Amino acid sequence: MVETVRKSLRDSAAARWTALLIVSFTMMCGYFLTDVLSPIVGLLESQLNWTRADYGVYTSSYGWFNVFLVMLILGGIILDKLGIRITGLGATALMVIGTAIKYWAVSTHVLDGETIMGLNAQLFWACIGFAVFAVGVEVAGITVSKIIVKWFKGKEMATAMGMQVALARVGTAFALGFSVPIARALGVIDVSRPVLVALIGLCIGLIAFIVYMVMDKKLDASEANDVQAEISHEDEFKISDIGKILTNKGWWYIAILCVLFYSAVFPFLKYATDLMVNKFGVDQNIAGLIPMLLPFGNILLTPLFGGIYDRKGKGASIMIIGSLLLIVVHALFSVQMLNNWIIAMILVIILGVAFSLVPSAMWPSVPKIVPEKRLGTAYSLIFWVQNWGLMGVPLLIGWVLEKYCITGQTMRDGMMVNTYDYTLPMLIFTGFGLLALVFAFLLKAEDKKKGYGLESPNIEG
Numbered sequence: 366m367v368e369t370v371r372k373s374l375r376d377s378a379a380a381r382w383t384a385l386l387i388v389s390f391t392m393m394c395g396y397f398l399t400d401v402l403s404p405i406v407g408l409l410e411s412q413l414n415w416t417r418a419d420y421g422v423y424t425s426s427y428g429w430f431n432v433f434l435v436m437l438i439l440g441g442i443i444l445d446k447l448g449i450r451i452t453g454l455g456a457t458a459l460m461v462i463g464t465a466i467k468y469w470a471v472s473t474h475v476l477d478g479e480t481i482m483g484l485n486a487q488l489f490w491a492c493i494g495f496a497v498f499a500v501g502v503e504v505a506g507i508t509v510s511k512i513i514v515k516w517f518k519g520k521e522m523a524t525a526m527g528m529q530v531a532l533a534r535v536g537t538a539f540a541l542g543f544s545v546p547i548a549r550a551l552g553v554i555d556v557s558r559p560v561l562v563a564l565i566g567l568c569i570g571l572i573a574f575i576v577y578m579v580m581d582k583k584l585d586a587s588e589a590n591d592v593q594a595e596i597s598h599e600d601e602f603k604i605s606d607i608g609k610i611l612t613n614k615g616w617w618y619i620a621i622l623c624v625l626f627y628s629a630v631f632p633f634l635k636y637a638t639d640l641m642v643n644k645f646g647v648d649q650n651i652a653g654l655i656p657m658l659l660p661f662g663n664i665l666l667t668p669l670f671g672g673i674y675d676r677k678g679k680g681a682s683i684m685i686i687g688s689l690l691l692i693v694v695h696a697l698f699s700v701q702m703l704n705n706w707i708i709a710m711i712l713v714i715i716l717g718v719a720f721s722l723v724p725s726a727m728w729p730s731v732p733k734i735v736p737e738k739r740l741g742t743a744y745s746l747i748f749w750v751q752n753w754g755l756m757g758v759p760l761l762i763g764w765v766l767e768k769y770c771i772t773g774q775t776m777r778d779g780m781m782v783n784t785y786d787y788t789l790p791m792l793i794f795t796g797f798g799l800l801a802l803v804f805a806f807l808l809k810a811e812d813k814k815k816g817y818g819l820e821s822p823n824i825e826g
């Protein structure tokens with residue numbers, strides 16, 4: 366009898382890279398919306414009367430439902446229990462719904478003059494929309510991480526995760542670079558226009574995810590026998606597995622490193638355009654172009670460093686180097702006399718290297734510490750810890766700016782607006798970097814003790 370060796374769909378390089386591209390596109394649209402208002406902080410002030418503190422509240426609303434209603438953790442449990450397709454579809458739909466609410470909030474006039482819970486009603490509804498969207502984009506993020514592990518385990522996993530992050534950064538770069546021109550297009554300033562563009566992108570992203578679902582089904586069908594075999598060996602995910610994750614020291618080091626490192630990058634990006642205007646004297650119409658260099662650098666470097674991790678290993682060391690660079694950049698940003706825009710550009714480029722090193726090694730390291738059946742929950746718990754930072758830090762920076770950093774007023778776009786000294790916020794970001802470095806070293810020591818293989822290559826054989 367001739368025995369045929371049945372191949373899984375994931376053995377086809379074309380299939381797995383196509384699957385990656387499709388889900389990465391959906392995430393890219395999500396990242397575009399995440400930062401779409403960051404470069405127009407000044408326009409939000411002149412058009413919608415949002416102060417820096419209001420903007421801080423808006424940015425922090427990203428974590429309201431994820432953190433306080435533990436939606437992210439629920440999303441991770443649903444992912445491990447119900448699977449990739451249903452969770453991903455729900456998450457992508459939430460992104461669209463949240464963005465639609467936000468678009469309505471920033472484009473309508475029916476809320477003018479009203480307040481809800483002490484907030485201007487327009488700001489309140491923009492926050493609700495952003496909070497709903499955030500549940501979607503975060504749960505989609507952990508779903509996509511699990512998708513990548515599913516297709517790429519034992520293969521080019523870190524390169525694939527790097528590629529996904531790279532495409533996500535294209536979304537961020539577009540938001541930083543094109544939000545202002547979109548808002549100013551057609552001769553009339555309209556801050557809702559970039560949000561509308563994001564909404565259209567997200568609808569296309571939803572369709573893309575539905576296409577992915579067909580591929581996912583085919584992958585499962587191609588592995589039907591293997592899956593049966595796995596189920597008989599491995600129990601399904603149980604709620605008690607959460608305890609196993611939370612008692613794992615290595616997982617904690619990654620989660621804390623993650624919150625500290627990302628707190629010094631994403632919240633920084635939210636204020637980076639304003640920093641360029643206030644500290645480096647860049648015209649606000651083009652100031653978003655300098656922070657845009659950061660995600661552009663990531664696009665090339667994250668897959669490159671991922672490739673190095675795949676082939677050579679050294680994951681924990683890569684995270685240490687990334688944390689070191691982060692400290693150097695923020696410390697130099699806080700030096701008052703360094704106020705030439707060329708220095709700003711160089712520092713942003715170095716920050717881009719740091720922000721490629723750490724994510725390229727951090728995310729592919731999680732499956733080395735936690736088994737696949739608990740991976741959705743493990744990623745969601747890391748994201749949950751991280752979301753405390755993504756929510757709290759912009760709020761903190763907005764508050765610090767309003768309370769301690771106002772230096773005067775100036776005329777922009779025909780409106781009097783405050784000017785700010787960014788030294789204190791940059792010192793706060795430097796502090797996060799220092800703590801991140803400590804946890805990167807602790808992670809490396811734990812890896813040595815437990816033999817997780819963080820310093821070993823990902824590609825088997």
Ligand SMILES: C[C@H](N)C(=O)N[C@@H](CCCCN)C(=O)O
Nearest residue numbers: 503506510526530533724728748
């Ligand atoms: C913001 C989100 N929670 C996050 O941390 N995203 C990471 C990418 C994680 C994807 C891992 N496959 C980022 O660096 O954007």
